[in-house]
Amino acid sequence: MIRIAVCGAMGKMGKEVCQAVTDCPDTELTAKIDIASESMYHTIEEAHRVEDIDVLIDFTQPASIFENAKFCLNNGIKIVIGTTGLTDEQINELENLSKEKSTGCFIAPNFSTGAVLMMMFSKLAAKYFDNAEIVEFHHNQKKDAPSGTAIKTANLMAEAKSDFTKGNCPEKETIEGSRGGTSYSNIHIHSVRMPGYIASQEVILGSSGQIMTIRHDTMDRKCYMQGVLLAVKYVYNKNSFVYGLENIL
Numbered sequence: 526m527i528r529i530a531v532c533g534a535m536g537k538m539g540k541e542v543c544q545a546v547t548d549c550p551d552t553e554l555t556a557k558i559d560i561a562s563e564s565m566y567h568t569i570e571e572a573h574r575v576e577d578i579d580v581l582i583d584f585t586q587p588a589s590i591f592e593n594a595k596f597c598l599n600n601g602i603k604i605v606i607g608t609t610g611l612t613d614e615q616i617n618e619l620e621n622l623s624k625e626k627s628t629g630c631f632i633a634p635n636f637s638t639g640a641v642l643m644m645m646f647s648k649l650a651a652k653y654f655d656n657a658e659i660v661e662f663h664h665n666q667k668k669d670a671p672s673g674t675a676i677k678t679a680n681l682m683a684e685a686k687s688d689f690t691k692g693n694c695p696e697k698e699t700i701e702g703s704r705g706g707t708s709y710s711n712i713h714i715h716s717v718r719m720p721g722y723i724a725s726q727e728v729i730l731g732s733s734g735q736i737m738t739i740r741h742d743t744m745d746r747k748c749y750m751q752g753v754l755l756a757v758k759y760v761y762n763k764n765s766f767v768y769g770l771e772n773i774l
């Protein structure tokens with residue numbers, strides 16, 4: 526049984542993680558941590574003094590994750606990090622510390638297995654198609670466009686092929702923006718904002734005589750739990766440093 530502490534246990538992701546850890550037959554929820562709760566531990570230091578913890582799962586906020594992660598690695602607690610916002614320098618430092626202490630550390634900006642597979646499939650397919658467009662759909666409270674997932678997808682596809690849309694006729698937009706934003710390798714990205722969507726994305730690939738669409742829809746936060754549990758088992762058994770869920774799928 527893997528003994529788990531969840532940091533950020535009161536948050537939207539933390540609550541789902543606590544439920545997933547409780548429901549999973551291989552994991553046991555030994556500590557809940559959240560600064561905003563009266564009934565939970567407030568810090569990992571506090572929980573570590575009282576409980577035996579094999580793996581900490583952190584879904585908190587950028588300001589606290591780096592210190593939490595260093596404390597864990599310095600104290601032999603393996604860590605799974607879902608919190609976004611770590612800088613490249615911080616990620617490098619955590620990688621070095623994880624290796625120095627031989628303590629597992631798994632960081633993934635996206636734990637949704639479906640979304641990560643969509644990116645992997647798109648990269649795999651890219652070199653067989655001449656045209657590629659990405660349409661991403663999000664709720665209307667999202668501030669940035671295009672989404673990080675759309676940018677990462679285009680980036681991965683560009684690694685596989687550098688000249689999409691070659692051979693198209695010269696285009697003229699009569700309404701500016703109609704063709705979306707053009708990103709790496711001429712992949713056009715279109716961002717739809719609509720109340721009701723959570724996060725969806727379509728990658729449309731075309732070549733002579735065929736069109737292939739790869740689509741992923743997020744229905745709720747449960748979509749992240751399979752990836753989080755895979756990461757927990759990975760760090761527990763392999764005890765290594767991993768950045769990105771795609772590396773273990």
Ligand SMILES: NC(=O)c1ccc[n+]([C@@H]2O[C@H](COP(=O)([O-])OP(=O)(O)OC[C@H]3O[C@@H](n4cnc5c(N)ncnc54)[C@H](O)[C@@H]3O)[C@@H](O)[C@H]2O)c1
Pocket residue numbers: 532533534535536537538539558559560561562567568584585586587589606607608609610633634635636637749
């Ligand atoms: N990797 C992924 O797949 C993925 C998916 C969704 C969200 N996220 C990220 O997860 C993080 C949390 O998202 P959320 O929507 O659950 O946010 P949230 O605001 O609902 O929850 C965060 C919780 O962390 C607690 N917290 C903050 N600082 C703390 C600290 N120092 N110690 C203990 N508890 C602390 C807060 O009190 C809160 O309850 C964000 O960084 C978000 O971007 C990642």
